[in-house]
Amino acid sequence: MKTKKTIIPVFLVAAMLAASITACGNKDASSGTKTESGSKVEAGSKVTAQKFPAFKGKDFDGNDVDESLFSKNEATLVNFWFNGCSACVNEMPALEKFSKKLKEQGAELVGINAGTASDEKxxxxxKDILSKQGVxxxxxxxxxxxxxxxxIFTFPTTVIVDKQGNIIGDPxxxxxxxxxxxxxILKVIEEIKAGNGVTAKVTSDDKNAPVDPAASLYEEENKVFAENADVWNKLxxxxKKDEAEKNADKPYVEFLTEQFEAAKADFTEEESKVIKEGLTKIAEIEKKIEELRKK
Incomplete structure (x- = not known):
């Protein structure tokens, strides 16, 4: 499955650190993009809910919308997509059919275009994409x-939100x-309607998925960020996501260095030291990954 090309896997780490988002997947050796293996949703134990942050926005017809839309449904499936995401667009016909099944359960599917519909063009x-896909x-x-x-830095991503505006389980x-x-997903919605606490768990369905030989190196990178989560989250x-998108082909150590240099006045001497040492470690790990890819 193809997903949006992201400039760095660290953005997934950032999402996990900042909002407890978990993503499963392998790094695609040929393109450097994130590829997601199959995942499934399971009803499970009770969890402490995270609120979907309040918002004020527009629908595609120009009508004002806010978080009160969640209260009108037993559950709302929120699907994040953007114009250039082939995986997002390809699933739309199936989502259109699924939206009808959701309505039968008192639920609703809502798409959220992440950034790429923010101007007239x-x-x-x-709108043209939605029309062609029959959405x-x-x-x-x-x-x-x-x-x-x-x-959200990997697309498509979907979250389940209950009537009170709580995000149920993991994205x-x-x-x-x-x-x-x-x-x-329908089973999870039934649990929500019954008033039971549930968790949406993302796991791999493909037991035969190839193991990435660089997986341990990516884990090393993740540890660099996790060890000083507060400092990295500050960076x-x-x-801005549009900056990441414009620089998608740039080595992410270089990109992060540029972003840090532009904002270093906001960091203490100790925080700056953590960032610089971390970037040095990541550069070394990336060099090892590149050498591994050449074999």
Whole structure:
């Protein structure tokens, strides 16, 4: 499954650190993009819910929308996508059919275009995409700096939100066009309607998926960020998603260095030391990954 090309896997780490988002997947050796293996949703134990942050936005018809839309449904499936995401667009016909099944359960599918419909040209392009894919379910545009939208860096990503505006379980990373997965989502919604606490767990369905030989090196990178999460989150919070998108082909150590240099006045001497030492470690790890890829 193809997903949006991201400049760095660290943005997924940033999302996990900042908003407890979990993503499963392997690094694609040929393109350097994130590829998601199949995932499933399971009803499970009770969890402490995270609120979907309040928002004020527009739907594609220009109508004002806010978080009160969640109260009108037993559950709302929020699907994040953007104009250039082939995986997002390809799943839309299946989502259109699924939206009808959701309505039968008192639930609703809502698409949120992440950034690419924020101007007239982008909106026209997004509307054209929806029209060609036969989409009739509601689609929204939220501000690019919205607290939750900023944490989504892999597309498509879908979250389940209950009537009180609580996010149920983990985000579901990757397409949800598979009928089995949709059945599992419906099961979660039934649990929500019954008033039971549930968790949406993203796990690999493909037991035969190839093991990435660089997996241990990516884990080393993750540890660099996790060991000083507060400092790295401070840097990540200053990075605008459109900047990452414009620099998608740039080595991410170089990109992060540029972002840090632009904001270093906001960091203490000790924080700056942590960032610089971390970037040095990441550069060394990336060199090892590149050498491994050449074999």
């Amino acid at each position: 982008g909106l026209a392009e997004a 009739t379910y509601r689609n929204l545009i939220l501000p690019n700096d919205h607290e939750y939208v900023r944490t 579901i990373v990757g397409a949800i066009e598979d009928e089995k997965k949709q059945a599992e 990540f919070s200053k990075i």
